[in-house]
Amino acid sequence: MADIEHLKTLLRVHPDFPKKGINFLDIFPILRDPVAFESLITHLVYHLTSQTIPRSSSKKIDVIVGLDARGFLLGPIIAMRLGAAFVPVRKQGKLPGTCVTATYEKEYGADSFEMQEEGIKPGQNVVVVDDLIATGGSAKAAGQLVNKLGGNVLEYLFVIELPFLKGTQQLDAPVYSMIQADD
Numbered sequence: 001m002a003d004i005e006h007l008k009t010l011l012r013v014h015p016d017f018p019k020k021g022i023n024f025l026d027i028f029p030i031l032r033d034p035v036a037f038e039s040l041i042t043h044l045v046y047h048l049t050s051q052t053i054p055r056s057s058s059k060k061i062d063v064i065v066g067l068d069a070r071g072f073l074l075g076p077i078i079a080m081r082l083g084a085a086f087v088p089v090r091k092q093g094k095l096p097g098t099c100v101t102a103t104y105e106k107e108y109g110a111d112s113f114e115m116q117e118e119g120i121k122p123g124q125n126v127v128v129v130d131d132l133i134a135t136g137g138s139a140k141a142a143g144q145l146v147n148k149l150g151g152n153v154l155e156y157l158f159v160i161e162l163p164f165l166k167g168t169q170q171l172d173a174p175v176y177s178m179i180q181a182d183d
């Protein structure tokens with residue numbers, strides 16, 4: 001099981017990136033450390049499969065949705081370990097075929113997300129995965145795309161939460177974040 005305090009020590013803060021006034025929290029040092037990365041993934045998978053979570057024990061997770069781009073580093077591994085599908089949410093203009101679109105604001109700008117219409121079937125149970133929640137704008141938009149396709153968001157799952165930005169208040173399903181970063 002992950003030593004959360006140890007993982008926290010690996011995170012790096014980059015002041016004024018990508019804009020002045022933003023303290024950018026970098027998860028890549030965790031991915032550079034194979035033992036730390038393995039324990040991170042094991043912790044997240046255990047969280048999703050543990051019988052101590054009534055929601056997880058009663059409803060099968062059909063789809064892991066990962067957010068462009070850092071959610072792609074976690075989502076497919078988690079999906080494979082669960083035996084679930086992986087579906088990407090991408091920045092606009094990157095996905096072929098018919099897509100649904102949602103525009104949103106995040107901590108350092110505005111953007112649009114897309115998901116392929118065939119990615120989720122009505123009634124499927126979905127967990128939305130990303131590295132970090134700041135204002136919650138990105139995750140909220142991803143949830144809207146899932147809902148547009150008739151999917152059911154069981155949970156939003158993050159490695160890092162910035163609690164002072166209150167992003168979790170934007171979301172309409174339970175939220176789990178491993179690490180709460182100070183402001």
Ligand SMILES: O=P(O)(O)OC[C@H]1O[C@H](OP(=O)(O)OP(=O)(O)O)[C@H](O)[C@@H]1O
Pocket residue numbers: 067068069070071105106107108130131132133134135136137138139167
């Ligand atoms: O809670 P919010 O304020 O919406 O911010 C969180 C989002 O911002 C970052 O992604 P970014 O758009 O920078 O994309 P990247 O992963 O491609 O760097 C991060 O990975 C989240 O997806």
Ligand SMILES: Nc1ncnc2[nH]cnc12
Pocket residue numbers: 022023024025026106107108132134135
């Ligand atoms: N402060 C931050 N650090 C890393 N990624 C982010 N995405 C939005 N805000 C961020």
